[in-house]
Amino acid sequence: MAYVLVMGGLALSVSFTLGWVLWRAVRWAWGLVAGPPTPRRAATPRPRARKAPRQAAPKPAARPAPKPPAKPTSREPWALTCWLARRHSAMPLASLALLLYGLTRLVEFGMTQRPLSPPAGYHSLVNALGWAAAALLALAILNLMARWRCRER
Incomplete structure (x- = not known):
């Protein structure tokens, strides 16, 4: 009975993962067919009133400041x-794979x-x-x- 429950849970998890991958692939393919998304309009800032420039008094020549x-x-x-950086599915997939690996190792020990x-x-x-969990974890770290490298853009 425990074997059926464990293998059923494993089959459910694998089918969930494959369904997720299929869903992401369909969304990616649809994005290629539909073309690039239209950019959203940014809020335009209000123009500020300009102040009249002041007349500066002539200063005596001074040494230039060091650069x-x-x-x-x-x-x-x-x-x-x-x-x-735009891909956000690596961390959830790595978490799921690590959880599955931990559970299967526990069942293997049992x-x-x-x-x-x-x-x-x-x-x-x-x-x-x-090995798949390790590869997904490395991909999630990358x-x-x-994301950290492209955060300024």
């Missing part, structure tokens, strides 16, 4: 970095403690899920770093 040290100029982020042996491909499934 401040030059600030290092930051380069524009790459297009790949900006593209990655299966090794009983006298019956686990199904043949279960250990390879747990290993593959672990996504956060890209």
Whole structure:
């Protein structure tokens, strides 16, 4: 009974993840077909009243002030970095994969403690899920770093 519940939960989680990926792919494809979104209008600031310029009294020539040290100029982020910063699905997918991996590792430990042996491909499934969770976590970290890099834009 526990095996059916665990495998049913795993199948439900995998189908949810695949459905999410399919939904995101359909939205992406629809965005390509529909064209780029129209930009929203920004609120236009009100014009301010100008003050009349003052007549400055002539000052005696003074020594020029020392120049401040030059600030290092930051380069524009790459297009790949900006593209990655716009993707917001990496962290939820990584969280889901890590949760699934933790649960399957717990079930694997429980299966090794009983006298019956686990199904043949279960250990390879747990290993593959672990590698997928690690890859998604790395992608989520890259996504956060890209968002941080493109936050000024």
